[in-house]
Amino acid sequence: MTKIINDLKLDFNNVLIKPRYSDLNSRQDVVLEREFCFKYSKQRLTAVPILAANMDTIGRFQVAKVLAKFNMLTVLHKFYSVSDIVGKSREAYFKNCIVSSGIRDQDLDRLYKLIKKLSLKIICLDVANGYTQRFLDTVKKVRKDFPKVTIIAGNVATVEGCRNLIRSGADVVKVGIGPGSVCTTRKKTGVGYPQLSAILECSQQVHKLGAYVISDGGCVVSGDVAKAFCAGADFVMLGGMFAGHYESGGDLVVESGKKYKVFYGMSSDYAMEKYYGGVADYKSSEGKVVKVEYRGRLEKTVKDLLAGVRSACTYIGAKTIDRMPQQAVFIKVSNQLNTVFGD
Ligand code: 5GP
Numbered sequence: 001m002t003k004i005i006n007d008l009k010l011d012f013n014n015v016l017i018k019p020r021y022s023d024l025n026s027r028q029d030v031v032l033e034r035e036f037c038f039k040y041s042k043q044r045l046t047a048v049p050i051l052a053a054n055m056d057t058i059g060r061f062q063v064a065k066v067l068a069k070f071n072m073l074t075v076l077h078k079f080y081s082v083s084d085i086v087g088k089s090r091e092a093y094f095k096n097c098i099v100s101s102g103i104r105d106q107d108l109d110r111l112y113k114l115i116k117k118l119s120l121k122i123i124c125l126d127v128a129n130g131y132t133q134r135f136l137d138t139v140k141k142v143r144k145d146f147p148k149v150t151i152i153a154g155n156v157a158t159v160e161g162c163r164n165l166i167r168s169g170a171d172v173v174k175v176g177i178g179p180g181s182v183c184t185t186r187k188k189t190g191v192g193y194p195q196l197s198a199i200l201e202c203s204q205q206v207h208k209l210g211a212y213v214i215s216d217g218g219c220v221v222s223g224d225v226a227k228a229f230c231a232g233a234d235f236v237m238l239g240g241m242f243a244g245h246y247e248s249g250g251d252l253v254v255e256s257g258k259k260y261k262v263f264y265g266m267s268s269d270y271a272m273e274k275y276y277g278g279v280a281d282y283k284s285s286e287g288k289v290v291k292v293e294y295r296g297r298l299e300k301t302v303k304d305l306l307a308g309v310r311s312a313c314t315y316i317g318a319k320t321i322d323r324m325p326q327q328a329v330f331i332k333v334s335n336q337l338n339t340v341f342g343d
Contacts, residue, residue, distance in 0.1 A: 009193065009194040009197035009198075010194050010196040010197045010200075010330075010332070011179070011194045011195055011196055011197075011218065012195060012196050012218060012219065012220070012223075012224040012227045012228070013224075013336055014194075014196065014332060014333065014336075015196060015227065015330040015331060015332055015333060015336075016330070016331050016333050016336055017226065017227060017230055017312065017315070017316060017328050017329070017330060017331075018316075018328070018329040018330070018331050019315050019316065020315075020316050020317055020327065020329070021317055022314055022315065022316065022317035023317060024313065024314045024317060024318075024319060026314070027307065027310040027311055027313075027314055028310075029314070029319060030309075030310040030313040030314060030318070030319060030320070031319060031320045031321075032048045032306060032309065032310065032320075032321060033046055033047060033048050033071055034046070034047065034048070034049050034234075034320065034321050034322055036049075036212060036234070038150045038171035038172070038211075038212070039166070039171045039209070039210045039211045040143060040147065040150075040151070040169055040171050041121075041147070041148050041149055041150040041151070041171055042148070043121055043122075043148070043150050045121075045122070045150070046071075047071050047072065047073055047096070048070055048071045048072045048306070049073075049234060049235040049236065049321060050067075050072045050073070050225065050235070050236050050237075050238065050305070050306075051072070051073045051074065051075055051098075051214065051235055051236070051237040051238070052064070052067055052072070052073070052074040052075060052237075052238065052239075052242055053075060053216070053217075053237050053238060053239035053242075054075040054076060054077045054078065054100040054124060054126060055077060055239050055265075055266050056077040056079055056249055056266070056271070056274075056275075057243060057248050057249035057250045057261075057262075057263055057264070058077075058238075058239050058242050058243065058248060058249070059074055059075050059076045059077040059100065060074075060076070060077065060247070060248070060249055061076075061088050061091075061093075061097075062247040062248075063242060063245075063247050063248065063298060064076070064093050064094075064096060064097050065091075065093045065247070066247055066297075066298045066299050066302065067093075067096060067298075067302065068092070068093035068095070068096040069299070070302055070306060071096065072096065072302070073096050073097070073098060073235075074096060074097050074098070075097075075098045075100050075124050075126075075152075075237070076097050076098065076099055076100060077100065077266075078100050078101055078102055078107065078126070079275055081110075082110055082113050082114055082117070085099060085114055085118070086114075086117060086118065089118050098122045098123065098124050098152070099111065099114050099115075099120055099123050099124070100123070100124040100125075100126050101123065101124070101125055101126070102125075102126065102127060103125060103127055103134065103135060103138040108138070108142075111123060111142075112145070115146055115149060120149060121149065121150060122149070122150040122151075122152065123142075123146075123149055123150070123151060123152065124151075124152040124153075124174070125138065125139060125142065125151060125152070125153045125154075125170075126152075126153075126154060126155070126174070127154075127155070128155065128185070128267065128286070129155070129177075130153060130154045130155050130156045130161060130165060130173075130174070131156050131158070131160075131161040131164065131165075135153070135165075136164055136165065136168045137168075139151065139153050139165060139168040139169050139170055140168045140169055142169070143168065143169025143170075144169070150171045150172070151169060151170050151171050151172070152170065152171070152172040152173075152174055152214065153165045153168075153170035153172070153173060153174065154173055154174025154175065154176070154214070154216065155174050155175065155176050155177055155216060156173060156174075156175060156177070156202075157175055157176065157177035157178075157192070157193035157198045157202070158193065158198070158201075158202070159201055159202055159204075159205045161173075161202075162175065162202045162205055162206050162211075162213070163205060163209065166206065166209045166211045170211065171211055171212065172211060172212045172213070172214060172234070172235070173202070173206055173211060173212075173213055173214070174214045174216045174237065175195075175198050175199060175202050175213055175214065175215060175216060175233075176195060176198070176215065176216035176217035176218065176237075177191065177192050177193055177198075178191065178192030178193070178217075179192070179194075179195040179216075179217040179218030180216075180217035180218065180239060180240070180265065180287075181217070181218075181220070181239060181240030181243075181290075182239070182240065182263060182264055182265035182268065182287050182288050182289070182290060183217065183265055183267075183286065183287055183288075184265070184285070184286050184287060184288055185267075185286045188284050188285075188286050189284075189286070195215065195217065195218040195228075196227060196228075196231055196330075199213065199215045199228055199231040199232055199233050200231045200232060202232075203231065203232025203233060203234075203325075204232065207232070212234035212235065213232065213233050213234050213235070214233065214234070214235040214236070214237050215228040215231070215233035215235070215236045215237065216237040217237070217239065219236060219238055219240075219241055220240070220241070221241075221308070222304065222305045222306075222307075222308025222309055222312075223308060223312065225238070225241075225305065225308070225309055226308065226309050226312030226313075226324070227330075229309070229312075229321050229324045229325070230312075230316075230324045230325055230327075230328035230330070231325070231328075231330075232325045234322075240263065240292075241301070241305065242298060242301070243261065243263040243292045244260070244261045244263065244292030244293060244294055244295045245261070245294075245295050245296065245297065245298040245301065246296060246297050246298065247297070247298045248261055248263070248298070250262040250263050250264070250292075252294065253291060255291075258293070258294075259293070259294035260291035260292060260293055260294055261291070261292050261294055262289065262290075262291055262292075263289075263290050263291070263292045264287060264288065264289040264290070265286065265287015265288055265289075266287060267285060267286040267287040268285055268286075268287030268288055268289050269285045269289075270287075270289045271287065272285065309321070312324075316328055
């Protein structure tokens, strides 16, 4: 018999973070860098735990160069060739780059070459549905072949999905099925899990197992990034919030004197045409193509984003990002913003 979960599950815009006593006198007192020690690889990493998504318009060297100034990380998209990546590997910002890969034979061949050539410390295995036997087997194989490499794997959205990935060898699980700004999975398939609840539920289990969680997708404003950290995300991955900039990919178009940049989902018709010569008959396009108003230099957006997270920390008395979940209480709301003059 079909089952139904009756608890209402929540997205970022269904809650606010309750203000509370704070002994932080200034946003400058907040430390955004966090130190990580990974379950299997035993490696350490100190970074501001916000990641650029491995979409071809976002996970780019140009973006990495800017984010590295803030010690943030960029997950490079899968369509850079081995020589593209090797060619940039001596750049200072490359230490803040993470190579991503799919799981087809040719993807793994590319990944293995890169791991060996560049002694990569962190990699990201990324598929649309990370809770399949084939994906779990691939994570197991990569873990066995590279015991000391930190493995990020996803995407999943349930506690069970996370647990299985971690048991297969993932140090970090990427959580998010359907929340993305240019994702149409929920519309096309009816499948998904509200992102705030997914993070609240998954992070508890993942932390018990000694691993970390990335909240991937659905953040629209810096307040959402703060909510993701409060819900227990160790890292937050952003696509749309970094789109539309000088450093982002996508064509620049001018309409009625206004500039836009094209941004699209990696499963959109547009991306599939670009990289795979079209959408295979048995697949559906699960991404959309949009025009994002041109937003100038990324650095300005990043400063504003980090200031927002710092400010959230001061409102709840959290000196560091990893203190946010202990300090935060969410309030369910029916209306979070006053939109009388727009958003
Ligand atoms: P955003 O920050 O834009 O809300 O979400 C970014 C995330 O959306 C990416 O990291 C990736 O997980 C997801 N994503 C990107 N392109 C697509 C797509 O075409 N379809 C789906 N279902 N998800 C996508």
